[in-house]
Amino acid sequence: MHRRLFLFASSALIATATAILSVTAMPAAAQSRKETLVVLVENGPNNLDIHGIGTSFRSYVAAWNMYDRLVSFGIKTLPDGTQSYDYSKIVPELAESYAMAPDGKSVTFKLRKNAKFHDGAPVTAHDVKWSYDRAVSVGGFPTFQMKAGSLEKPEQFVVVDDYTFRVDLPKQDKLSLPDMAVVVPAIFNSKLAKQHATDKDPWAMEWMKTNSAAGGAFKLDKWTPGQEITFNRNDDWKSGPLPKIKRVIIREVPSPGNRRALMERGDADISVDMPQKDSSEIVAEKGSGKYIVVGVPIENSLKYIGMVSTMKPFDNPKVRQAVAHVVPYEQIYKSAIYGRGIPMAMGPADAPKEAVWPQPFPYKTDLAKAKQLLAEAGYPDGFETTISIDLGDATASEPEAVLLQEALGKIGIKATIEKIPGANFRNAMLQKNRPIHIASFGGWLNFPDYFFFWGYHGQNAVFNTMSYKNPKMDALIDAARYEADPARYKAQVMDFIKLAIDDAPRIPLYQQILDVGMQKNIKGYTYWFHRQLDFRQIEKQ
């Protein structure tokens, strides 16, 4: 009897299992599969409101595709055939046209008269004004990003009539228009939002976290935080050609192995957040595998080694140069990031020859030179120090730190590695007391002076993790920020790059690459500065 019980239990289990398995082999909804885009991500959005507190970069995909902005960037084709946004071209989006005043101190936008929000309400200049006011009033990241383009006070935003909107600028600023094309100045449905505003929460921040007041190309269908977000196409969208994809499903799959398995089985169309090892293997297949990887260098986003220049011994430029001569660049490219990065060292000795950023620094691994520099600086026997890394980025940072630690040992510098959990890393960088740290930074707006303003300027922003202060550097950056004459601008840019090379407070390692895995039938993928997908250009063949 007991044997029978056991046999019964196990055979019943096996029977149910087989029954379930045979059922799932059925093709589910093959029809809609063709018009549906299935995207895999490691983590999904945490807030649908781009102005929200703590809205993560994973949320930009929702804000970007649901909302329209007045203007957007054009699209160009890169040498390898991939499409990329074009930061030099500003094109109208929700605005039908725009005109910059001759003195550059105001921009006037004519809105599309037929544009409607998802609830059918027409888009008017009052909505635009409310949205811009909100961006500069709520504080935190959105306000800060608006300020980067001289957009600071509600008084600057003027409703001329229902379909005309004007932005007044305190001074001519080349970043103003590009700054209106980034994710932050999205246009909200002000009537809908105001219904959900309270005295305590005049900008409806609470409601907007999980709801949309948008009018863009995709409507929010359903958001299950931590699992999935789905969008449906807005068939009434007027600000551009109707997208080819009708429905988008973004699924969170934390395990990278599973993301790869799902792609190889063809159950998903696009996979972002590819580990560098996976993408280098798939790139090496040269399209012979099941799916492909499109890698686009992330504009001005650099992985770097920073040295806090207010702390001994890194206050001495010779010590910093010595470290720059020790870094095992080749090894880092090969074994830490599997070649998925563009080297930013070992460049021509007479760099910079052009006013472009980023460009390879001339440093190469040269232990003899490093030892000599260290002796000149008064540390012939080396010293002890720490290398700090972000655990959130450990896949690449950890091998980089280990390689650096080993190399530093060769010239007598004993380094220990401090691994800082993701939550604490930015805080640690703010304290500016981590002598050597491996970090990365890239700005949304692709101008050399913008990058240097955050990364090297003596205003000492978070991203100047080296706490680098040099009056000469500050003067060059400040001058370039509002320089109207192209020749003078070029000279200033060359000068501050040269200074960054010679003074070496930060040693660029490589430019990071945004790898996106996709099935071979996916066309139209376009790289955007915010590094998220724009579904409007994508189609399935």
Add this chain to the structure above:
Amino acid sequence: MLSLIGKRIISAIPSVIGVLVVTFVLTRALPGDPAAYFAGPAATPQAIEEIRRSLGLDKSLPEQFVVYISDLARGDLGNSIATGQPVLTEIVTRLPASLELTLLGLLVSVLIAVPLGVLAATRPGSLIDHACRVITTAGVSLPAFFTGLLLVYVLYYRLGWAPAPLGRLDIFYSAPNTVTGFYTIDALIEGNFEVFRAALAQLLLPVTALAIFTLAPLARMTRAAMLEVLNSDFIRTARAAGLPKGKIVYGYAFRNAMLPVVTTLGMVFSFLLGANVLVEKVFSWPGIGTFAIEALIASDYAPIQGFVLTMAMLYVTLNLVIDILYIVIDPRVGFES
């Protein structure tokens, strides 16, 4: 019985209060600054201060504690900054996901482990006894996430029999209306058999992985307990009195061997709830373990506190259920208390 339950609940109150205080202090003692973390990539010190104020983290610890307790009294567990949702909503949606997985895993495990243990104990040294030993050793030495990955690799990636490891439902199904939060049960309530099958299919691999892992302690405990009881005097007497073998094994021996098995079951269950984080990760399961780990990484206080509190409640309930089970199995336990 009722007075026992009442007493139990009253005696749990001090431990719940203790848990409240300890988690509150511990989360604050964690390294990491949530304000700096959530201020975003381009934050100035002023922006971080603003966020600290809006999160109420600029107040002193006792003040924060009072705010926390008064919110709690109103049933407000606070908001998770990382997912942007109220913690209560998160726990209400995620706890059933974890429970569905864990309970089913445990059920499958019991269905296999208990008969296996009994068979092994009644025939010590036989083939089935050796098989039991091999299976339990293998089960306990394979971490559940590893078995999970292996199952995904073979059954999904290689053979394509199992559905994609994409959480609780395949992409093209939508979740049934929430009644219990268990997709399988909710689908049955709705009478939607297709969704029921889909939800069950998603459960299959993670449940197998969990069952293999928990099989070992249960089977070994059943075997050991059965062996001990079978060698005791009253069984010998029963045998001498010529009772049928089935009556001896199931009527007397098994019932007496149940107590240690139920204790182990309780321990395995509580261990599983916390430990299946990795299985949840492998199968993209939107469970409570993953939620807590992510909150910890982000120094997101409210969800951590909510999670620990929920777990404490769950443990209290679990202990109560096990105590009641003791009484059901062995009436002597009830008289003593």
